[in-house]
Amino acid sequence: MVYRILTINPGSTSTKIALYEDLEEIITRKIEHKAGELEKFKQIAEQFDLRFKYIMDFIEEEGIELNRLSVIVGRGGLLEPISGGTYRVNDKMKSHLKEGIQGEHASNLGGLLASVLSEKAGCPAFIVDPVVVDEMDDVARISGIPDLKRRSIFHALNQKAVARKYAEESGRRYQDLNIIVAHLGGGISVGLHRQGRVIDVNNALSGEGPFTPERSGGLPSMDLVNLCFSGQYTQDEVKNKLKGRGGVRAYLGTGDMLEVEKRADEGDKQANLIFRAMAYQIAREIGSLAPVVKGKVDAIILTGGIAHSDWLTFLIKEMVSFIAPVKIYPGEEEMKALAAGAYRVLTGDEEVRTY
Numbered sequence: 581m582v583y584r585i586l587t588i589n590p591g592s593t594s595t596k597i598a599l600y601e602d603l604e605e606i607i608t609r610k611i612e613h614k615a616g617e618l619e620k621f622k623q624i625a626e627q628f629d630l631r632f633k634y635i636m637d638f639i640e641e642e643g644i645e646l647n648r649l650s651v652i653v654g655r656g657g658l659l660e661p662i663s664g665g666t667y668r669v670n671d672k673m674k675s676h677l678k679e680g681i682q683g684e685h686a687s688n689l690g691g692l693l694a695s696v697l698s699e700k701a702g703c704p705a706f707i708v709d710p711v712v713v714d715e716m717d718d719v720a721r722i723s724g725i726p727d728l729k730r731r732s733i734f735h736a737l738n739q740k741a742v743a744r745k746y747a748e749e750s751g752r753r754y755q756d757l758n759i760i761v762a763h764l765g766g767g768i769s770v771g772l773h774r775q776g777r778v779i780d781v782n783n784a785l786s787g788e789g790p791f792t793p794e795r796s797g798g799l800p801s802m803d804l805v806n807l808c809f810s811g812q813y814t815q816d817e818v819k820n821k822l823k824g825r826g827g828v829r830a831y832l833g834t835g836d837m838l839e840v841e842k843r844a845d846e847g848d849k850q851a852n853l854i855f856r857a858m859a860y861q862i863a864r865e866i867g868s869l870a871p872v873v874k875g876k877v878d879a880i881i882l883t884g885g886i887a888h889s890d891w892l893t894f895l896i897k898e899m900v901s902f903i904a905p906v907k908i909y910p911g912e913e914e915m916k917a918l919a920a921g922a923y924r925v926l927t928g929d930e931e932v933r934t935y
Contacts, residue, residue: 583650583926586697587918588635590655590689593618595631597638600919607642608915624684625677625692632693646701650926653918654690656710658682661732664713664740664778665933666921669695669705673935682712682733683785706932708921709736711785715777720872733785734769735884736778741917742883742909743773750879757878760869760904762862762896764886765912766835768792770862772869780872782865787822790861793835793886796826797861828854837886859892863899870903877904884912 582601589596598608611634621627639646656667657677667673669691677688691707698705713736723730739761740754747754755776762770768790771781782789782798791797799822808818821830829835831854832843843851870877880900882893887910897906924930 583923584648585919585922585926586644586649586652587915587922588652588654588690588693588697589914589918590627590631590686590693592686595634596915597635598915598919599642599644600916600923603916603919603923605916605919607644609638609642611638624680624686624688627686628689628692631689632696635693635697646697649701649703651704651706651922652694652698652701653706653708653922654692654694655687655737655914655918656690656707656712657688658685658733659710659712659935661712661714662710662935663715663933664709664736666706666708666925666930667710667933667935669698669707670935673707685711687711704932706922706925708918709740711736713740713778715779716781717779720780730788731783731786732778732781733783734771734778734781735763735765735767735784735912737914737917738883738912739763739769739771739773739778739781741913741920742881744920745909745913746879746881746907758873758876759879759881760866760877761881761883762866763912764862764882764884764892766793766885767795768797768862768884770865770869772872774873780869785823790865791827791858793828793837794824794826796822796830828858837889837892841889841891855892856895859895860899863896866896866900867903875903880904880906881909882906883909885910887911 585600587598593613595611599606618627659676673691674695677691680688694705711733714732716732721730743759743761744754747757759773761773767784769781769784770789771778787796789797828840832840832851840851840855844855866880880903882896887893887908893908925932
């Protein structure tokens with residue numbers, strides 16, 4: 581039997597759709613939303629009708645028969661913390677996605693879009709490894725101030741997908757390995773996967789870990805407090821410094837890492853310094869996780885869009901390869917990861933979970 585799986589991945593500026601037969605991609609499309617097209621909506625949930633129309637247009641243009649689909653999978657959003665896995669979309673999940681209980685994010689639309697389409701198709705709707713996957717050990721949740729609990733928000737979908745891919749390629753099971761995965765993109769998350777669970781990871785959304793193209797990462801705490809109360813900036817302006825106008829952009833005026841690397845190659849000393857500093861912070865974050873498993877790390881994986889940079893990955897490898905072999909999976913395979921999560925359930929390799 582061939583399973584036909586439709587995957588939907590709403591992003592901040594695009595909507596990706598793909599049709600799979602088992603794990604083979606048959607059709608894919610990335611709909612780039614025009615400048616200002618989404619900005620008119622005050623809340624993410626209000627974008628539903630627009631994105632749904634684009635998806636239905638795609639289905640009609642490609643002649644996809646809804647009644648032949650086995651399952652529809654959406655990228656999960658900012659839900660309550662849950663363990664990794666594939667979840668059936670239910671009323672509680674839809675309510676939380678509409679409400680945005682942990683914040684506004686385009687991926688909140690994934691489960692909602694999948695649910696409405698599944699009703700038309702007469703098949704289940706799933707989400708897979710949303711960004712709120714939380715498998716952290718209790719000891720890793722302690723921050724130093726009881727009011728501020730460390731939270732697990734990271735690139736769970738791609739991190740788990742590449743960890744499983746490495747395990748399969750090496751002839752072992754994901755559940756038997758200790759792997760450190762660094763997802764390098766607009767946000768950077770570095771997670772320790774111990775025998776199939778991500779027991780520690782920096783919160784890539786709210787200011788932990790290495791600085792990124794546009795995010796500040798971890799900062800000197802007292803200096804940040806002084807900045808907040810200096811009277812120079814509003815609360816929103818400080819938040820923009822942390823996310824959106826922080827990191828590489830704050831130093832160089834751009835978050836485009838291709839441009840930064842080019843500038844460094846052409847002799848721009850500041851660009852060279854900031855590029856190397858980001859690699860340094862990523863390597864330091866990777867190294868900080870090795871003691872948690874007493875140095876017994878089977879592999880270090882570098883993934884995400886910035887992992888396409890040979891120079892960046894070389895700099896990181898040079899610093900961390902003494903810990904474990906370094907494997908590079910540049911880019912991300914989120915669409916295939918969504919399909920794979922559904923496929924594991926359809927084939928009985930994994931139990932579907934309830935939110």
